[in-house]
Amino acid sequence: MTFWNKVIAITWKDWLSEMRTREVVSSVLVFTLLVILIFTLAFGADRELMTTVAPGILWATFAFAGVLSFSRSFVPEKEHGCLEGLMAAPISREVIYAGKGLSSLLFMLIVEAIALPAFAFFSNVPVLSPQIILVTFVTTVGFVAVGTLFSALSANTRAREMVLPVLFLPIVIPILISAIKVSELALTGEPWSNLFTWFQIIGAFDLVFLAVSYLVFDFVIVE
Amino acid sequence: MKRNLLLALGFVSVVITLYLIFVWVPTITEMGIVERIFYLMVPMGWLALLAFVVTFAGSVLFLVKKQDRWDFLARSSAEIGIVFTTVTLFIGAIWAKPIWGVWWTWEARLTATMILWFIYLSYFVVRSFATDEHRGAVFAAVVAIVGLVDVPIIALSTTLWRGMHPPALVFKGDIAPEMLLVMLTSVGTFTILYVFLLMLRVSVRRDEAEVQRLKELDR
Incomplete structure (x- = not known):
């Protein structure tokens, strides 16, 4: 089997187990919708205020959703003894990183594909623009690059649920800032060319952290 | 022995630096007396970064060579680094109050330092x-x-996001030569202090590991 065949096999395994248990997507989705509901409710019916705060709300929500979904990425593997199986399989650790990352990306994108229209619906802010959809995708790739690494790491610590956000959130702040900025500019109708710098930062972050996490993943995965 | 020499050198340079800051250098910019905070803030910020770079180097060597002494270095440097970063944040707030009128603002370098602290x-x-x-x-x-x-990406994104910090005078070349001299002396002094603390902490850590090893032998 080639590298990608093995990666797809792991992603397919996660997809099947998700289809049967519906553990990650459904719980993260409910959580995300609740956070959106609370925020839109808190800022009320003031349309102008809502447009101002919408980018911040959107990205705070997605960051929290990311933490929640990554906390479920490696913990079930560990609880059910599946991690030993993965490690005993004749595949390199990097394959595990890529496979788990791909399935996390898939689950996050499903959640966001439902949460984004829901946010547009509740807040009356037109967040369903091509700019915001694109920035959501590239930022999620960055989240997953870092989140998968820290998910594997925190699964081997005590108080995992506490360790993961402490590790994950400070590292992703630069792409959070960039994503908020892009959303802000997109909502005020700026042309694509003005968003380019921010997309560059997110793109650089994605590439750098996919590479770094790929290289150091070997050290964080232990039985 | 080397450590005692460093201690003596550090002592002398602290005395010189204090003299330079409080007696020798005139107040140059329109900020008034507050500008003297720079002579403490700049070295602290520099050490916050330097300590992190040393921690990074120690960590890489530890993962590659799997020798505990590199971890001792990385960890000791991080301990000193977080202290310097905390001090940078406090000094930054003390400086921001008279100049900007607020203790805290989401200014680029302040934000970046805060993220580094986390x-x-x-x-x-x-x-x-x-x-x-x-x-x-x-x-x-x-x-x-x-x-x-992450540090360069943080620096880049926060700078593009907010920028009201005085631009780095040193790189623009229009800093008064007296200020530059005092600033560099202060940076040198604090770097000596950092190296001294680092050596002390690493040696304590090494002794701890040795005691631990002997205890296990005894068992």
Whole structure:
């Protein structure tokens, strides 16, 4: 089997187990919708205020959703003894990183594909623009690059649920800032060319952290 | 012996630096007396970064060579680094109050320093929540590597996001020569202090490990 065949096999395994248990997507989705509901409710019916705060709300929500979904990425593997199986399989650790990352990306994108229209619906802010959809995708790739690494790491610590956000959130702040900025500019109708710098930062972050996490993943995965 | 020499050198340079800051250098900019905070803030900020770079280097060597002494270096440097970062934040706030009228503002370098502080913190969190000592050291090394790689991206994004800090005078070349001299002296003095503390901490850590080893032999 080639590298990608093995990666797809792991992603397919996660997809099947998700289809049967519906553990990650459904719980993260409910959580995300609740956070959106609370925020839109808190800022009320003031349309102008809502447009101002919408980018911040959107990205705070997605960051929290990311933490929640990554906390479920490696913990079930560990609880059910599946991690030993993965490690005993004749595949390199990097394959595990890529496979788990791909399935996390898939689950996050499903959640966001439902949460984004829901946010547009509740807040009356037109967040369903091509700019915001694109920035959501590239930022999620960055989240997953870092989140998968820290998910594997925190699964081997005590108080995992506490360790993961402490590790994950400070590292992703630069792409959070960039994503908020892009959303802000997109909502005020700026042309694509003005968003380019921010997309560059997110793109650089994605590439750098996919590479770094790929290289150091070997050290964080232990039985 | 080397450490005592360094201590003596550090003592002399502290005295010189204090003289330069409080007696020799005139107040130059329109900020007034407040500008003297720079002579403390700049070295602190510099050491916050330097300590993190040393932590990163120690972590890489630890992961590659698997020798505990590199972890001792990385960890000791991080301990000193988080202290310097904390001091930078406090001094920054004290400086911001008379100049900008607020204790805290989301200004680029202040924000970046705050994020750095949280990354330092996660370095220690991971260690204390690891299930055993060695694993904690490996995990912390990973955090240090990921953290350092993040620093330039943080710096870039916060600078583009907010910028009301006085632009780095040193690089623009229009800093008064007296100010530059005092600033560099101060940076040198504090770097000596950092190296001294680092040597002290590493040697304590080495002794601890030795005691631990002897205890296990006895058992």
